[in-house]
Amino acid sequence: MAILVKPVVSEKMTDQSEKLNRYGFVVHVAANKIEIKKAVEKAYGVSVESVNTMNYGGKTKTRNTKAGLIKGKTNKFKKAIITVADGDVIDFYSNI
Numbered sequence: 001m002a003i004l005v006k007p008v009v010s011e012k013m014t015d016q017s018e019k020l021n022r023y024g025f026v027v028h029v030a031a032n033k034i035e036i037k038k039a040v041e042k043a044y045g046v047s048v049e050s051v052n053t054m055n056y057g058g059k060t061k062t063r064n065t066k067a068g069l070i071k072g073k074t075n076k077f078k079k080a081i082i083t084v085a086d087g088d089v090i091d092f093y094s095n096i
Helices: 011-020 033-044
Strands: 004-008 022-027 048-056 060-065 068-073 077-084
Touching: 004 033, 011 022, 022 033, 033 048, 033 077
Parallel strands: none
Antiparallel strands: 004 022, 022 077, 048 077, 060 068
16 A cells, blocks of 8 residues: 655645645545655655644536436545655656
8 A cells, every 4th residue: 555645736825835835645545644754754854743634525526418317426545745854855857
């Protein structure tokens, strides 16, 4: 089970990372805060002060096609907001 799925890079998260040392990640749905903390510390070499998590449910979607109305659902996911210690920085763009 890969704990960290992908980082969240948006205007809001970029602003929080610059001002408050907070970074967002989409994480595995079954991961808990302790596992997330260990995964971030191991992957990025920073010290994590706190972890806040949010569960998002899947949304129902419908679309009109030639075959008729098709109903479906998007995947559920979990997002974690990581607060790192002062002086520590996570650079998502270093390996591009």
